[in-house]
Amino acid sequence: MDQQVRVRFAPSPTGPLHIGGVRTALYNYLFARQNGGAMILRIEDTDQTRFVPGAEQYIIEALDWLGIKFDEGVHIGGPYGPYRQSDRKAMYKQYADQLLRDGWAYYAFDRPEALDDKRKEYEAQKKTFQYDCNTRETMENSLSLPAEEVQRRLESGEPYVVRFKFPADLDITVHDLIRGEVTMNSNLLDDKVLFKSDGMPTYHLANIVDDHSMLITHVIRGEEWLPSAPLHVMLYRAFGWEETMPRFAHLPLLLKPEGNGKLSKRDGDRLGFPVFPLDWHDPKSGELSSGYRERGYRPEAVVNMLALLGWNPGTEQELFTMEELIAQFSIEHISKSGAKFNVEKAKWFNHEYMQQLSDAETADLFLPQLKEHGITVEENAAEEHDYQHSTFSRQFVEKVCGMMKERITFPSELWETCCYFFEAPTEYDPAAIKKRWKEGMPTHMGKVIEILNTVPFEYEAIHKALLDDYIVGNGLNMGQVMNSLRLAVVGKTVGPDMLTLVMTIGKEETIRRVQRAVEKIGDVN
């Protein structure tokens, strides 16, 4: 009889959520959904010194933007709350006491300075001090001190921490869903602090207590937790919860795009791509770290890219909707090695998802830029375009988007790519003039105007009159004439099919632009 799958994403509100953390959340989400289970958001804020205002809200907003939804959590409540560890503070002490009572933990009175000194002392001998079964007798704790002394210190209110008492020489095996069995010997593990002198539990205690009381069945987290997994297994054993201990899956890390090491905030800034889902304004330094959303990435693209960074479907499919990911995700296909983040691939994903937007959706993204450039867009304008007043219909904007969106990776490129549909060029690319605007071009342009004025303004008619009859009929250089026309209309030699462009901006505007170009460029070369 299977119990319901329950997973949690448990970040610390110490800053913006790193993209690696987003991936962890995503994998948890996919796993939960696939198994019809519950996804829980728990905030692990046991370190009051590292608390950053706004971080919790940032995490919620970022995951919401990406479509990673929760069933229970700090922001929506649920039957196993509260979901913020600082709000659960009162319940941890009894668990520390239980461990103390059962001999799995002990009081330690060593001051932080004393520990520092100890570490330096060892370091001087090229060794590393570890508070463990070999050294604890030499420290100030309830194992080394007489019972009365311990009692006296406790009653006098002397600060203390509670440390886990690792049994000597015990092989502890962690069953990891990704890595198989990982075994470590307790002699090499240190007596981690479980309960701090400020009355708060450490991650280790709070995590186990919460996962147990929230009925978590699977812990999917970053590989950086693997070394402390044996401690966690021992805690479940010490509490007598081993029967219901969650299954563990330690995810490979996200690495820097170049060189080695874990992906960090600085890499993103240096290499020009975001490391965070959303923009983050650091409340202390005022520094801005850019996010995927503000850079113009589609949430679907970020999800798709992240899903494939460390997991693969075993097929050649690369584009996935969230639903497809949920259906196909499997822990067995998560890779064991770290993945280097690739900016180009991220852009490619975004281009793919930009193409999936409708013309209307693309137009919505374009509107702010148009406004910024003084272009007015009217929902139900009588005319498609009014170049004299820089006013266009919504329909016209959508038409342009439909024509041009395949050239675009980010919405921010829309204006640069489409501006000539909305305003006439003010200058002409000198290199293009040199290459295309040959002798006699004003005459040819005059002929273009004449044709536009005389033949019906229809694609086929213009094509016949201009390309077939005039250019081909007179043995003119097609590239020369058409590119000069493009230069006159666009200002440079880019853009869609020339006649389509003319049809789109209209007869009058085309003629105006050609006349203006002839005036400005003249009969050079």
Next chain:
RNA sequence: GCUCCGAUCGUCUAGUUGGCCCAGGACGUAAGAUUUUCAUUCUUAAAAUCGCGGGUUCGAAUCCCGCUCGGAGUACCA
């Protein structure tokens, strides 16, 4: 230093029970086609002696051992 984890094209990876792999796909790169231009698109190509060295086997990217390299952890941080 110690402990643990890892190691296939520049990058993400396929390869899960050894032969169908002189290693497949995608991004990127290059060339060509298409186009009056640019971009898109399409086609093709280059690109991994499967980290190195030993074994096991008729046969190994796939199994075993050693080495090397990389990463993580080693806090009253998570």
